[in-house]
Amino acid sequence: MTTVAIPIRLLAGVLALSCLILAPPAARADKVNQSLLGGVAIEGTDPVAYFTESRPVEGSSDFSVEWNGAEWHFASAENRALFEADPEKYAPAYGGYCAWAVSQGKTAGIDPEAWKIVDDRLYLNYNESVQSTWEEDIPGNIRKADENWPVIEKDL
Template sequence: MKKLSIRICAIIFMMLAFGSFAQAGDDPVYTGTFSNVAVGGYDTVVYFTEGQPIKGNKKFSTDYKGAQWRFVNAENKALFLAHPEQYAPQYGGYCAWAVSQGYTASGDPTVWKIVDGKLYLNYNDDVKAKWEQDIPAFIKSADKNFPNLVDAPE
């Protein structure tokens, strides 16, 4: 019985350790394993208004596509609610390069770029450098792949 418990713990550990790379049927918004907060709690409006990532405040939050979104103030929350598709990161905050390759991986809110008025996140700086080698082609591929990688939004 003890060996079975150890095996189960090992399987759970493996799932958690490698859980950042997801499979088809994922949630439409990346929130991490033990969270329901989108974009790691960063205010997505601030990327456009301040040009940098800033953590939002829990008291200025809203639900969108099954996740909680946080903002630094009521004004940013109102902007998001008026046009969430304008401020939410593409591909639900999953790594843009990974989605272009046909799978999902976590997007890091501190590794980002705005292209043609849209916010994109990547897994890390090395992956972002790959993505930046041909952004238009990767976006085209990711736009095609993403609907097949996630469940329909709630």
């Protein structure tokens, strides 16, 4: 019986470890939505560029900073400096998780192309279709997400 128990325990441990490694970003213990490989926030997109260029711009690891448990990439040293001076201003709402999903009490990844700045806050969504749904009631969805986020964040 001991010889059977050891392989079962080993199998259980391997399965548990693989669930942690292969878990989608929303299920990992991160406060910031990060890419599965590399721990980069918002898919490597420069969060400052949404504000300064009104569009998503790919960041570079040459201009990166660690903040809130994630690596953030920027298109320039200037954007990195702006972020370092006031990260809360530029970081997306809800840790960079999909704003609509958070309004529904869940988390989901994002598409950097599905974004909107509302009242000087960056909101990201899973994709453009989900963003259209979120935009049907932006104030209501932000209100619901603001209520849900503390509970969701605590469980991440």
